[in-house]
Amino acid sequence: MRRSLLSPISIFILTVFLALPERGEAESRETLSEAAGWLQSYLRIDTTNPPGNEYRGAAFLADVLHQEGIQTQLLVTPEGRTSLYARLEAKEAERTGKALLLMHHIDVVPAGPGWKHPPFDGVVEDGTLWGRGAIDVKSLGVAQLTAFIELKRSGLPLRRDVIYLAAADEESGGGRGTRWLLEHHGELFDQVGVVLNEGGLNFTAAGNLLWWGLEVGQKRPLWLRVSAKGRAGHASSLNPHSASHKLILALDRLLAMEPIYHVSDGARIYMEALAPLHGGKLGANMAQIDEVIQPDGPTKMLMPGMSSLFLDTVQVTRLEASDRINTIAKAATAEIDIRLLPDTDTEVFLGRIREALGAGVQVEVLLDAPPGSPSPFDTPLFELIKSQLSPEAPVVPAFISGFTDSRYFRQRGIPAYGFSPFVLPSTQLKGIHASDEHISLLEFDRGVQRLKKIVQTYAVLTLDGL
Numbered sequence: 001m002r003r004s005l006l007s008p009i010s011i012f013i014l015t016v017f018l019a020l021p022e023r024g025e026a027e028s029r030e031t032l033s034e035a036a037g038w039l040q041s042y043l044r045i046d047t048t049n050p051p052g053n054e055y056r057g058a059a060f061l062a063d064v065l066h067q068e069g070i071q072t073q074l075l076v077t078p079e080g081r082t083s084l085y086a087r088l089e090a091k092e093a094e095r096t097g098k099a100l101l102l103m104h105h106i107d108v109v110p111a112g113p114g115w116k117h118p119p120f121d122g123v124v125e126d127g128t129l130w131g132r133g134a135i136d137v138k139s140l141g142v143a144q145l146t147a148f149i150e151l152k153r154s155g156l157p158l159r160r161d162v163i164y165l166a167a168a169d170e171e172s173g174g175g176r177g178t179r180w181l182l183e184h185h186g187e188l189f190d191q192v193g194v195v196l197n198e199g200g201l202n203f204t205a206a207g208n209l210l211w212w213g214l215e216v217g218q219k220r221p222l223w224l225r226v227s228a229k230g231r232a233g234h235a236s237s238l239n240p241h242s243a244s245h246k247l248i249l250a251l252d253r254l255l256a257m258e259p260i261y262h263v264s265d266g267a268r269i270y271m272e273a274l275a276p277l278h279g280g281k282l283g284a285n286m287a288q289i290d291e292v293i294q295p296d297g298p299t300k301m302l303m304p305g306m307s308s309l310f311l312d313t314v315q316v317t318r319l320e321a322s323d324r325i326n327t328i329a330k331a332a333t334a335e336i337d338i339r340l341l342p343d344t345d346t347e348v349f350l351g352r353i354r355e356a357l358g359a360g361v362q363v364e365v366l367l368d369a370p371p372g373s374p375s376p377f378d379t380p381l382f383e384l385i386k387s388q389l390s391p392e393a394p395v396v397p398a399f400i401s402g403f404t405d406s407r408y409f410r411q412r413g414i415p416a417y418g419f420s421p422f423v424l425p426s427t428q429l430k431g432i433h434a435s436d437e438h439i440s441l442l443e444f445d446r447g448v449q450r451l452k453k454i455v456q457t458y459a460v461l462t463l464d465g466l
Contacts, residue, residue, distance in 0.1 A: 031124075032124070032441065033441075033445050033448075034146070035142055035143065035145075035146040035444070035445065035448045036129065036441050036444060036445060038064060038142050038145065038146070039129065039134075039138060039139055039142040039444065040122040040124070040129060040131075041060060041122070042057065042060060042061075042133070042138045042141070042142055043120065043122040043129070043131030043132070043133055043134060043138055044120055044121065044122040044131070045057050045060055045120070046120045046132075047106050047107050047108055047133070048107070048108055048109070048110050048111065048132070049107035049108065049109065049169060049171045049172055050172065052081055052106075052107050052168055052169060052172075052176075054081060054082045054083065054106040054107055054166075054168040054169070055074075055076075055080065055082040057106040057107075057138075057166065058074055058082045058083065058084040058106060058166060058168075059074075061084050061106075061141075061145065061166050062074065062084055064145065064149070065086055065145075065148075065149070065164075068149050068152055068153070069152070070086050070088070070148075070149070070152055071086065072084055072085065072086045073085045073086070073188075075181060075184075075185055077168070077176050077180055079176060081168040081169055081176040081177065081180070082106075082168055083106070083165065083166060083167045083168045083177060083178075083181055084106075084164075084165070084166040085163065085164070085165055085181075085185075085188060086148070086163070086164045087099075087161055087162070087163045087164075087188075088148065088151060088152055088158060088161060088162045088163075088459075089158070089161050090157070090158035090159055090160055090161055091157070091158070094157050094158065094159060095158075095159065095160060095161070096159045096160065096462045097159060097160040097193060097462075098160060098161075098191050098192060098193025098194070099160055099161035099162065099163050099191050099192045099193060100160060100161070100162050100163070100192075100193070100194055100195075100196065100381070100455070100458055100459065101163045101165060101189070101192045101194070101195045101196070101409075102144040102147070102148060102162065102163065102164050102165065102196050102455070103144075103164075103165040103166075103167060103178075103195060103196070103197050103405065104137050104138070104140045104141035104144060104165075104166060104167070104197070104198060105137060105141075105166070105167045105168070105169070105170030105171065105174075105177065105198070105405065106138075106141070106166050106167065106168055107168060107169055107170060107171050107172075107177075108132045108133040108136065108138070108171065109132070109136075109171050109433050111132045111435070112434075112435055113435065114435040114436070115130075115435045115436055116130065116435075116436050117130040117131075117436075119131055119132040119435075119437070120132060124441070127440060127441050127442060128438050128439065128440055128441065129438060129439055129441055129444070130436070130437070130438040131437065131438070132437055133437070134431065134437045134438050134439040135422075135424065135428065135429065135431060135432050135437055135438075135439055136198070136432045136433065136437070137198045139422065139439050139444055139447075140198055140420065140421075140422075141166055142448075143421055143422075143444075143447055143448045143451045144164060144196070144451065144455075145164065146448050146451075146452060147448070147451045147452040147454075147455040147456070148162060148164045148455070150452050150456065151455060151456055151459055154456065156456070156459075156460045157460065158459050158460060159459065159460055159461060159462055160193070160458075160459060161191065162455065162459050163188075163189075163192065165181075167181065167405060170404070170405050173221060173223070173366075173367040174405045174408065175367070177405065178405040178408045179408055182408055182409075182412070189409075192409070192414055193414070193415075194379060194381045194414065194415045194416070194417070195406060195409045195414060195415070195416035195417065196381075196416075196417055196419050197404055197405060197406045197416055197417070197418055197419075198404050198418055198420070199215035199218065199400055199402070199404045199406060199417075199418020199419075199420075200212070200213055200214060200215055200398070200417075200418045200419040200420030200421075201213030201215060201398040201400055201418070201420075202420055202422070202423055202424070204423060204424070204425055204426070207425065209392060209393040209423045210277065210393060211274070211277060211393050211394045211395070211396050212385075212389050212392070212393055212394070212395045212396070213270075213396055213398030213400075214377070214382065214385060214386075214395055214396070214397060214398060214417050214418070214419055215397075215398045215399070215400050215404075215406070215417060215418025215419070216266065216269065216374040216375040216376075216377050216397040216398065216399070216417060216418075217264070217265070217266025217267075217269070217270075217342060217372075217373075217374030217375070217397075217398075217399045217400075218266070218342075218399065218400045218401075218402060218403050218404060218406070218407065218418075219313075219339040219340060219341060219342065219400070219401050219402065219403055220339070220340045220341075220342060220344075220368070220369040220370075220371070220372065220403060220407065221337075221338070221339065221340075221367050221368065221369055221403050222338040222339070222340050222346065222349070222350075222365070222367070222368050222369075223335065223336070223337055223338065223365070223366040223367040223368070224335070224336040224338065224353070224363055224364065224365060224366060225333055225334070225335050225336075225363075225364040225366055226247065226250065226251070226333065226334045226335075226336060226357060226361050226362070226363055226364075227247070227331060227332065227333040227334075227361060227362050227364070228243045228244075228246040228247040228250065228331070228332050228333075228360060228361045228362075229243050229246075229330060229331050230242040230243035230244075230245070230246055230328075230330065230331075230332075231328070231330070232327075232328050232329060232330035233327075233328045234326065234327070234328070235325070235326045235327060235328055236326070237328075239328055242328045242329075242332075243321065243328075243329055243330060243331050243332040244321045244322070244328070244329065244332045246332070246360050246361065247319075247321070247332040247333070247334060247361060249358075250356075250357040250358055250360065250361045251316055251334055251357075253356045253357060253358060254314065254316075254336075254353065254356045254357055255314065255316070256356075257314070257352065257353075257356045258296075259297075259311045259312070259313075260295050260296075260311065260312070261293050261294060261295055261296065261297050261298070261307075261310045261311045262293070262295070262310060262311065262341055262343075262344075263289055263290050263293050263310060264310075264341045264342045264343050264399075265342070265343070265373065265374055266342055266373075266374040266399035267289070267309045267310060267341075267399045268289060268290070269374060269377070269397050269399065270309070270396065270397060270398050270399040271286040271287070271289040272286070272287065272289075273396035273397055273398075274286050274396060275287035277394060277396070281300070281301060282301060282302070282303070285300045285301060285302060286302070293310050298310070308339075308401045309399055309401055310341075311341070312338065312339065312340045312341055312344050312349060313338065313339045313401070314336060314338050314353075315336065315337045315338070315339075316334055316335075316336050317335055317336065317337050318333075318334065318335035319332075319333075319334050320332065320333050320334075321333075335366070338353075339401060339402075339403070340369075342371055342372045342373065342374070343371050344371070345371075346368055346370075346371075350363075350365075369403070369407055369411075370411060372407060372410050372411060373410070374397070374399070375406075375410060375415040375416055375417060376415055377397040379415055380458075381415075381417070381458055382397075382415075382417065384454060384457060384458055384461075385417075385419065385454055388450070388453060388454050388457070389450070392423075398418070400418065404418060406418060420447070421446075421447035421448070421450040421451040421454075422439070422443050422444060422446075422447035423443055423446075423447075424439070424440070424443060428440065
């Protein structure tokens with residue numbers, strides 16, 4: 001018999017959550033599916049990172065699971081960053097494979113200005129649910145939650161354990177979330193055989209789904225803080241060597257650095273899978289991607305935006321110096337989001353960065369990740385998803401320019417796949433990390449049904465390999 005997984009701090013967090021005043025009215029919930037009602041409630045919980053406050057979201061999820069008789073464990077860092085873990089166990093005599101891990105992150109990026117509806121009100125309008133996290137990625141978390149609960153309700157004999165994980169801190173790199181969990185509670189994941197996470201890349205055009213992109217590989221983060229120091233003073237004086245000027249000149253040299261294009265294994269796999277789906281020159285170019293991509297860039301036509309899959313990108317995202325227009329600050333800083341290809345040598349690239357910036361600035365690494373390889377796409381789970389989704393559109397192993405917490409599992413040799421069960425037009429995808437994030441309730445419910453079927457089939461079938 002397993003002991004109760006509710007610790008005193010878990011009970012405290014749940015008590016705090018249940019004492020919070022409710023947002024909005026209940027009437028809209030009456031018109032929603034059960035899953036959509038859960039998503040609306042989840043979106044109304046502000047888990048903006050920083051600071052995260054993931055305990056609020058974790059407590060909500062725990063309450064839903066407890067109502068189904070499912071035990072949960074709240075895993076809390078010393079700083080209070082909270083993740084939720086729950087597990088449905090197969091009977092020992094019936095277990096034939098390792099566990100399936102369903103994971104998403106609780107935290108969301110700051111909402112920012114310019115919203116049609118308040119970002120944490122969960123407004124429903126014309127069949128659409130609005131709110132920060134509607135796509136990234138609370139919708140996936142609720143779809144996984146629903147599939148997990150339906151598996152429990154079904155009473156079907158499981159052939160493998162199924163784990164539900166809602167992690168903290170993904171939007172800031174996962175250091176106080178998935179990485180911390182694996183370092184401090186690694187035993188909870190020892191028998192995980194495969195992971196389903198965010199990162200799916202489904203492509204639509206003119207309202208039609210062209211393919212399902214099941215993410216098997218991704219670029220890696222290299223986040224830097226660059227700082228310069230100089231003489232402070234009044235802005236009326238001549239000070240060409242101020243901290244701000246030093247930093248601006250250094251960044252100008254950095255941005256002038258020549259990019260070097262390269263085809264990694266993950267990008268090659270993706271292009272080879274896409275080539276048969278496109279006729280004419282585009283398909284031929286994808287099929288010959290190693291010839292098309294040269295060190296100084298693509299030599300032939302590819303799809304718009306695809307070039308970022310073949311080079312290490314550098315983006316200056318934050319600048320800070322004086323807080324007054326007429327004051328020269330003694331220090332200036334910039335934060336830089338670099339996305340490295342999976343096989344780029346980090347130290348060699350950092351050497352190029354430092355050389356470009358010059359000796360007058362300091363470089364601090366905030367986040368990095370080791371080189372990695374794509375997950376295999378011949379596993380039972382990949383094949384199962386392919387068989388389930390192929391009647392709607394082809395399924396391809398995708399490579400993405402972003403990064404997710406899947407990398408922490410791949411570093412441990414565990415296959416991880418980014419999968420979105422939703423078919424969303426670009427107008428809705430534009431809300432990711434921007435204002436007016438929203439999702440069609442009809443497509444959300446369709447995606448929930450897709451994921452439920454996949455999870456249930458994988459959990460109860462005897463499958464070789466994992």
